[in-house]
Each structure stands twice: as C-alpha cells, then as structure tokens.
Amino acid sequence: MLDYVGLEADLDSEERMVRDTAREFVEKEFKPIVGEHYIDGTFPTELIPKLGELGFYAPNLDGYGLPGLSETAYGLLMQELEAGDSGLRSMASVQGALVMYPIYAYGSDEQKEQWLPEMGTGETIGCFGLTEPEHGSNPSAMETYATKAGNEYVLNGSKTWITNSPIADVAVVWARDRSAENTPVRGFLVETDRDGVSTNKIDEKLSLRASITGEIGLQNVHIPKENMLPGVSGMKGPLSCLTQARFGIAWGAVGAARDCFETAREYATDREQFGGPIARFQLQQEKLAEMATQITTAQLLAYRLSELKERGEMTPQHVSMAKRNNVRMARDQSRIAREMLGGNGITADYSPMRHMANLETVYTYEGTHDIHTLVLGQDLTGIAAFE
DSSP states (O other): OOOTTOGGGGOOHHHHHHHHHHHHHIIIIIHHHHHHHHHHTOOOGGGHHHHHHTTOSSTTSEETTEEOOOHHHHHHHHHHHHHHOHHHHHHHHIIIIIIIHHHHHHOOHHHHHHHHHHHHHTSSOEEEEOOBTTBSSOGGGOOOEEEEETTEEEEEEEEEEEETGGGOSEEEEEEEETTSTTOOEEEEEEETTSTTEEOOBOOOOSSSOSSOEEEEEEEEEEEEGGGBOTTOOSTHHHHHHHHHHHHHHHHHHHHHHHHHHHHHHHHHHHOEETTEEGGGSHHHHHHHHHHHHHHHHHHHHHHHHHHHHHTTOOOHHHHHHHHHHHHHHHHHHHHHHHHHTGGGGGSTTSSHHHHHHHHHHHHHSSSOHHHHHHHHHHHHHSOOTTO
16 A cells, blocks of 8 residues: 555554554455445445444543554554545544544543443444534534523534434534523533434435435433533533544545555556556656655655644644645545546446545535635634634
8 A cells, every 4th residue: 555655664563453454344344345335325334333343433542441542543543444435434433533532531430431331332323413504614603502401401403414313322412501601512412312302314415425424403302411521611522522533534534545546556557558558658657646745745744643642732723734635635636546547437346436526525524624724824823714
C-alpha cells in the first residue's frame, strides 16, 4: 500500500497489528460485499458484532474492557476502515467517538458501567443527535429542549442526518435545558425504545449508501434525571465529541484516497491499449504522481495530528485543518482515479466512484469545508467571520 516516505516504518508492534487486522478484515469480509450493499442502500449489520470482537469501537479509550491504544493506532484503524467504505468508518466512528467518548468523558460512573462494556463489544449500538432540520452549521441554535419534571426530564424536538439511528439502542441527544438558567445545552442518554421516540430511516441517498442514516423524533419523551450527562454543560460537550470524530475523519479520508490510488495504479498497469499498458503514457503517470503526492502530504498531516493528540497539544483548529485538507484531497483524487478507469470506473466492480460519491457527504458532514475554512480564518486573524 502507498507509504511513499516510509511513515509506517516507525509504527510500533501494536500499531502494526491494528493496521494489519483492520486491513485483513476489510479485504476479506467487507470489500467482497460492499458493492452490493451500496447499490441496495444497506449496511451489513451482521458485521457489527465482528467489529466489536476485533476491538474497533473506541479502542483509544482505556478501561471498561476497552484496549487503550495509541491515537496513531486509532487513526490507522479509521484509515483502513474507510479504505473499505466511508459508511464502515462512519459506523465505527459514531459508535466510538460520538457516543462512547461523551459517556466516557462526561458520564457518571453508573452510566459508564452500564453502557461502555456493551457498546465496546457491539452488543449495544449508539447514535449521536446534534444536527436538526433547521440547524446544521449553527448547532447552538438548536430547538430541541428538555424540561425537568420531578425526577425526570421531558424531551421534545427532532434531529436529522443521524448515522445509526434506525438501528440504535441509545442516542446521545443534545438539547437545551429549559429548567436551568440561560438554558444551557446538555447531553441526555435516550433509549430508543422509550415512548415518544421515533428513528425513521432516510432513504434514496445518492451518497454514503452503505450506511444507515435516519432521524430522531422526540415527543414528550420521559427519561430519568440520571440519564443526563453530568460532566459537561454548554456547546463544549457536543463540539468536543466532534473534535474526536473529525480526527478519525482526517485519517479515514486518507484511506479512501489510498484505495482509489491503488485501484487506479493496478488498472493502469494491467489495462492495455495501443499495444501496451496505459501506465506507460505520460498523462497517466502524471496523474499517479500527483495522486501519490497529495495522499502523502495528507498522511504527514494525519501522523502529526496524532503526535499532537498524544501530547495533549492538539486543538480543534488543528483538526479543522486536517479534516478540511484531507477530505478535499480525497474528494479530488477519487475523481482522478475514476477518470483513469474510463467507462469501467462507473461500475460497482471498482471502488473510486463509490468513494467519490461518499466523499461528497464526508466533505459536508461534521463541519462543512467552508465552516472549517472560517474556523481557521478566525484562528489566524482573531476575527470571527460567522458572527
């Protein structure tokens, strides 16, 4: 696999094991079936327990049966999963970074004991409810609210574009607490089988088709007050979760781009036209050279991000730069790879066009490219363009 400047030579044995395990799983168990699932608009749910068995949910967290791996190992895992499909990485990323992480970071001891072990094995599936029909890039304007009533909270509102919601057992729902001064945003653990909860599936997507996406409807949903995450208040809660997930996206996008490159390189060396392989033509070599350069640059940024995260020096702005750059790179290079495959490239037999369509979603979700641009602009100038 493409590793042009030998970054993987510095991996330790544990990181190599994670990389190899994930790569083997994707090659043997996922890639042979993903094309059919993409066409059908389904996710292979039978693999969810297998992902848990392999320790792919929040492996960078420690305790509660979780492995406590390095951030580089986690990044490598996300890279290998997205080399299979963005939907596969999204499933694991939502489970780990957007559901298990807030419980781990902000939950009570009882909440951690109840949810983390079963989520780590995949026995329990979670989803993350932040985006609303009228509030995407500006989540602080959310309308979903919670009101305290005795020993309970009552939730009302709606969330949309929620990965895993139709199959989730529990949702981390972010809502305004109208019972508290200044109505702060709080996190609530909402079991999806409670009265008043609906999790309708969103069908007819043109992107990220091998992923289960839905809504969360909340109509006078009663939950115990113990279901509130006690350790955080305000937008810091959901935004810190998104920082964790975007870190994984920055790595995952490299995996998608690398898979496109490997597919295009193999095709160019095998496909013969005008008396020889098309890889001998300067135009094709220029495309491969540029693709390899762009992927390598993104790899360097991902590895550096991991180093900063391990040292506790990573900032949300660092993650914005990596997510913004690496997803744009993957989006652009997937198109070039598809182009190199000619007419064959529009079929499900080859991955680049599937990656290309998926990356349109990744380019938009968890902070659009434009919003991350403004985040960086504010950090560089001290002026917020979106206020």
